[in-house]
Amino acid sequence: MLSVKELSIQFGGLKAVDGVSFDVNPGEIFTIIGPNGAGKTTVFNLLSRIYEPTAGEMSFNGTSLLDIPAHGIAGIGIARTFQNIELFDHATVLQNLLVGRTCHGKTSFVEDLFFLPHVKQAERKHRRAVEETIDFLELAPYRDQMVANLPYGVRKIVEIGRALATQPDLLLLDEPASGLSSEETSDLAFWVSDIRKILGITVLMVEHDMSLVRRVSDRVLAMSEGRSLAMGTVEEVTSDEKVISAYLGAAS
Amino acid sequence: MGGHVLEAMLEALTPFLTQDWIAVFNDLPQIIVAGLATGFQYALIAFGFVLIYRATETVNFAQGDIMMLAMFVGLGLQALGAPWYFVMIGAIILVGLFGAGLDLLVFRHMAGQSPLATVIITIAIGFVLRLGVDAVTYFMQGKFPQEESLSPPDLGDQISILGVSIDPFDILLIAGALIVVIGLFFFLSRTRMGIAIQASSQNQLAAYYQGINVRSLNTLVWTLAAAISAFAGILFAMSKTFTSSVGLSLTGGIMAYAAAVIGGLGSLQGAVLAALMLGVVDNFVKTLSGVHPLISANAGLIFLLIVIIVKPSGLFSQTQAKKV
Amino acid sequence: MKFLFKQSYDDDIKLLKHSGYIRASAFFFLLAALLPIYFMWAGVDATTLKHVIHILILSICASGLMILTGFTGQVSLGHGAFFALGAYGMHFLLKMGVPWHFSFFLTPLIIGLFGYIIARPTLRMSGVTLAITTLLFMLFIEQAFKQWGVMGGGNGFKTPKFSDKESWFFFVFQPIAAALTDHDPENRRDVLLLARSASKYALYYGALLTLVFVIWIMNNLVRSRLGRTLIAIRDSEVSARSMGVHLNHYKSLSMGLSAAIGALAGIFNSYNDGFVSPESVNFITSIVLLLIVVVGGLGSIHGAIFGAITYVFLREILFPELADFFQAWANNGGGQVAESLAWFFNIGGLGDIFFAALVLLILFYEPLGLYARWKKTEAFFQTFPFYRAGTFKRQRSYNKTERLK
Numbered sequence: 001m002l003s004v005k006e007l008s009i010q011f012g013g014l015k016a017v018d019g020v021s022f023d024v025n026p027g028e029i030f031t032i033i034g035p036n037g038a039g040k041t042t043v044f045n046l047l048s049r050i051y052e053p054t055a056g057e058m059s060f061n062g063t064s065l066l067d068i069p070a071h072g073i074a075g076i077g078i079a080r081t082f083q084n085i086e087l088f089d090h091a092t093v094l095q096n097l098l099v100g101r102t103c104h105g106k107t108s109f110v111e112d113l114f115f116l117p118h119v120k121q122a123e124r125k126h127r128r129a130v131e132e133t134i135d136f137l138e139l140a141p142y143r144d145q146m147v148a149n150l151p152y153g154v155r156k157i158v159e160i161g162r163a164l165a166t167q168p169d170l171l172l173l174d175e176p177a178s179g180l181s182s183e184e185t186s187d188l189a190f191w192v193s194d195i196r197k198i199l200g201i202t203v204l205m206v207e208h209d210m211s212l213v214r215r216v217s218d219r220v221l222a223m224s225e226g227r228s229l230a231m232g233t234v235e236e237v238t239s240d241e242k243v244i245s246a247y248l249g250a251a252s
Numbered sequence: 253m254g255g256h257v258l259e260a261m262l263e264a265l266t267p268f269l270t271q272d273w274i275a276v277f278n279d280l281p282q283i284i285v286a287g288l289a290t291g292f293q294y295a296l297i298a299f300g301f302v303l304i305y306r307a308t309e310t311v312n313f314a315q316g317d318i319m320m321l322a323m324f325v326g327l328g329l330q331a332l333g334a335p336w337y338f339v340m341i342g343a344i345i346l347v348g349l350f351g352a353g354l355d356l357l358v359f360r361h362m363a364g365q366s367p368l369a370t371v372i373i374t375i376a377i378g379f380v381l382r383l384g385v386d387a388v389t390y391f392m393q394g395k396f397p398q399e400e401s402l403s404p405p406d407l408g409d410q411i412s413i414l415g416v417s418i419d420p421f422d423i424l425l426i427a428g429a430l431i432v433v434i435g436l437f438f439f440l441s442r443t444r445m446g447i448a449i450q451a452s453s454q455n456q457l458a459a460y461y462q463g464i465n466v467r468s469l470n471t472l473v474w475t476l477a478a479a480i481s482a483f484a485g486i487l488f489a490m491s492k493t494f495t496s497s498v499g500l501s502l503t504g505g506i507m508a509y510a511a512a513v514i515g516g517l518g519s520l521q522g523a524v525l526a527a528l529m530l531g532v533v534d535n536f537v538k539t540l541s542g543v544h545p546l547i548s549a550n551a552g553l554i555f556l557l558i559v560i561i562v563k564p565s566g567l568f569s570q571t572q573a574k575k576v
Numbered sequence: 577m578k579f580l581f582k583q584s585y586d587d588d589i590k591l592l593k594h595s596g597y598i599r600a601s602a603f604f605f606l607l608a609a610l611l612p613i614y615f616m617w618a619g620v621d622a623t624t625l626k627h628v629i630h631i632l633i634l635s636i637c638a639s640g641l642m643i644l645t646g647f648t649g650q651v652s653l654g655h656g657a658f659f660a661l662g663a664y665g666m667h668f669l670l671k672m673g674v675p676w677h678f679s680f681f682l683t684p685l686i687i688g689l690f691g692y693i694i695a696r697p698t699l700r701m702s703g704v705t706l707a708i709t710t711l712l713f714m715l716f717i718e719q720a721f722k723q724w725g726v727m728g729g730g731n732g733f734k735t736p737k738f739s740d741k742e743s744w745f746f747f748v749f750q751p752i753a754a755a756l757t758d759h760d761p762e763n764r765r766d767v768l769l770l771a772r773s774a775s776k777y778a779l780y781y782g783a784l785l786t787l788v789f790v791i792w793i794m795n796n797l798v799r800s801r802l803g804r805t806l807i808a809i810r811d812s813e814v815s816a817r818s819m820g821v822h823l824n825h826y827k828s829l830s831m832g833l834s835a836a837i838g839a840l841a842g843i844f845n846s847y848n849d850g851f852v853s854p855e856s857v858n859f860i861t862s863i864v865l866l867l868i869v870v871v872g873g874l875g876s877i878h879g880a881i882f883g884a885i886t887y888v889f890l891r892e893i894l895f896p897e898l899a900d901f902f903q904a905w906a907n908n909g910g911g912q913v914a915e916s917l918a919w920f921f922n923i924g925g926l927g928d929i930f931f932a933a934l935v936l937l938i939l940f941y942e943p944l945g946l947y948a949r950w951k952k953t954e955a956f957f958q959t960f961p962f963y964r965a966g967t968f969k970r971q972r973s974y975n976k977t978e979r980l981k
Contacts, residue, residue, distance in 0.1 A: 383929040
């Protein structure tokens with residue numbers, strides 16, 4: 001589904017990502033782990049075209065991502081969340097989720113300004129789609145609240161909701177469990193597996209919390225200093241010597 | 253319609269064809285020197301703006317009006333009979349204190365508010381200053397301020413270096429600007445305090461936690477910026493006439509803001525370079541004959557618009573896409 | 577306490593959300609529509625009507641700026657330029673022989689397109705660049721107008737009356753005005769006077785209808801995809817882009833929209849002032865517009881109107897009235913105090929200073945402007961007696977740099 005080949009990016013002299021390759025198969029939950037500064041988030045930023053790679057190939061369902069601008073990524077079915085929540089703070093949860101519908105059924109701005117009947121139709125349709133997401137993530141109590149007034153844990157879920165509202169084929173989750181309590185994390189584990197099971201969405205995730213990774217991941221890629229160290233099931237990767245030394249900093 | 257456009261374009265180009273280029277070339281050193289003097293004047297005004305942006309990430313649109321305030325303070329001191337150096341020092345001290353007061357009364361309380369609100373507060377403060385100076389002058393003299401000027405110091409006649417004649421006042425100006433920029437550069441990148449200022453600008457909260465006294469640092473920055481503006485303003489007022497709208501006029505504040513922006517906001521070197529380019533271009537086009545008055549009178553403005561449209565990130569950009 | 581029960585999605589989508597909205601809108605619209613009739617009946621002088629029209633015009637223009645600053649989060653320091661471009665464009669087209677109605681629609685379209693085009697390249701980086709560009713652009717426009725001989729150069733030009741005897745406005749208002757003011761139609765001078773005042777009333781209704789239209793547009797904006805996109809850009813550019821928003825296009829679009837609305841206001845302003853000159857592109861207009869938007873409350877539709885009312889009331893009604901009051905007092909032997917007070921309130925620009933100072937105060941205590949105060953009052957009555965002071969408390973966000981070097 002998603003295939004990344006020899007992806008590299010350089011900031012000045014620093015090789016943040018250096019020749020990383022992996023494939024994500026339809027219907028799986030794929031996790032990237034690694035110590036801080038390993039380049040995991042950079043991979044995400046490359047996938048969502050915020051950074052321009054210095055070398056390498058990325059393709060999604062056969063189309064090369066390099067041909068698509070950053071604002072076109074949502075349109076081909078890739079949605080993402082951010083490590084430090086990037087919600088629209090001074091808008092309600094409902095409005096946030098509705099922004100997720102931007103890439104579906106575009107109405108022109110003139111139609112929007114005059115609110116022509118078919119804009120109204122589109123609004124109903126968007127609302128119905130968003131309500132499904134709200135039901136799915138149990139966000140109904142917060143529907144009309146400003147995001148700025150919500151607790152951190154809820155905001156994390158709202159951000160996942162906004163990504164789901166784009167109805168993606170592939171969901172990129174950037175550290176979904178960071179800053180959550182252990183209860184919230186275990187809720188999250190259910191949701192992530194439900195996203196795959198019920199909605200049929202493939203998930204690519206960056207995560208530190210190994211308990212979450214163990215519970216949901218099919219395959220894991222371990223990265224360190226921009227390079228990929230090991231790929232395989234959770235057990236294979238966590239028992240890999242290179243991975244252990246990267247985490248513990250043991251002299252090789 | 254198309255014919256008209258073509259005609260207008262040809263008309264705009266004719267001066268470049270009919271120009272006496274040899275005469276222009278002969279005058280070139282003189283033009284460049286005059287341009288540099290103007291440029292350093294813009295750069296001096298820009299420094300306060302850059303310093304505040306660099307240290308607090310506040311875009312301070314009141315900077316030009318703070319400069320204007322210094323000019324009028326200078327005018328008042330001169331009216332009391334102070335010699336030029338007292339006028340300068342007095343204005344620098346008083347306006348510096350005013351800068352500190354601004355921070356204590358206003359900007360200190362804006363920490364944590366949205367940057368947009370802060371920008372608008374600076375605009376409102378500039379507005380109040382400008383109209384306030386008008387009202388105070390009216391109160392003192394019964395009329396609004398007109399074209400005013402400070403009497404320049406008597407530094408002797410024009411000096412001729414290698415066939416280029418320079419006003420000694422311009423030398424004072426250029427030297428002053430160089431001292432300020434070099435001093436600021438060292439202050440920001442070589443002293444503990446300067447580094448603390450940079451740190452607090454990058455992440456206010458983290459700097460607080462590190463035990464940096466962000467509040468008093470910010471007060472210092474505002475004082476310094478206001479004092480630099482006062483210095484710039486007094487030098488400006490001694491060489492040109494000014495009105496109370498100089499803070500946002502084409503010959504004053506706006507050129508400085510624009511220079512700071514095309515220099516890449518927050519970069520001292522960039523601001524100097526942009527201001528110098530601006531001064532030279534402005535002076536160069538003015539000396540060409542037969543150029544349409546709209547262009548010759550606004551050469552600097554047009555230059556700025558072109559640079560901004562071609563390279564909106566500025567010549568020495570410090571701003572990059574936000575990290576996520 | 578009042579409870580709202582939503583029964584379908586349309587309850588959130590429709591223009592007038594519940595009966596309270598309908599009643600309030602109808603009330604304010606009727607009030608505005610009947611105001612001139614009251615003015616005619618009570619014989620209020622033309623200056624007051626002019627001020628009221630000014631409120632309408634500033635509300636229109638500030639609404640336009642609200643789209644750019646309040647919704648999209650971009651500051652324009654040169655919005656006065658579009659105001660003036662509207663006036664110049666309209667009268668230039670009229671001079672070229674374009675029919676009135678056609679130029680009335682064409683001018684905002686052209687200026688809007690123009691706004692889009694100049695914003696497109698400058699919006700690539702931070703918002704400061706846009707603020708500076710609009711400022712430079714405004715100054716350039718002012719200089720260009722000074723050189724534009726056809727339109728009177730530095731002196732500007734006089735504008736004709738908004739509606740003449742042939743227009744339908746005149747036919748509608750002439751008999752009403754005649755009936756209400758007891759003018760003698762036989763007297764030629766009176767007829768001329770009437771024609772002039774009828775033209776003013778026509779201008780009032782023209783501006784009012786335009787304002788209603790603009791408010792309708794703004795409401796449509798807020799409840800449709802476009803408005804949500806703009807808000808998304810304001811709050812987080814990076815995630816808006818990942819949701820499929822083409823940043824440059826939408827930022828420029830909001831600039832174009834607000835330019836077009838500004839031009840529309842400029843057209844009315846040229847008729848209200850009776851003349852147009854390059855000085856009308858001045859910096860103060862631009863700043864005042866921005867302050868109006870902020871005082872009213874960024875990101876609210878009401879805000880623009882609240883702000884415009886506050887400004888015009890303070891500057892053009894309250895201060896001159898106070899000056900007159902103290903002058904009268906001084907003339908009746910009020911002594912030194914009355915005389916100096918009268919003198920004080922006569923200082924030009926005092927209203928502007930007070931307005932700017934008011935902006936400072938409001939930003940200090942109510943960063944979301946008068947609209948937030950309105951909302952709080954509304955909530956206080958709706959939830960009486962359970963209102964808590966912290967209901968609308970907002971989290972502070974600390975500044976983090978966007979510079980990486």
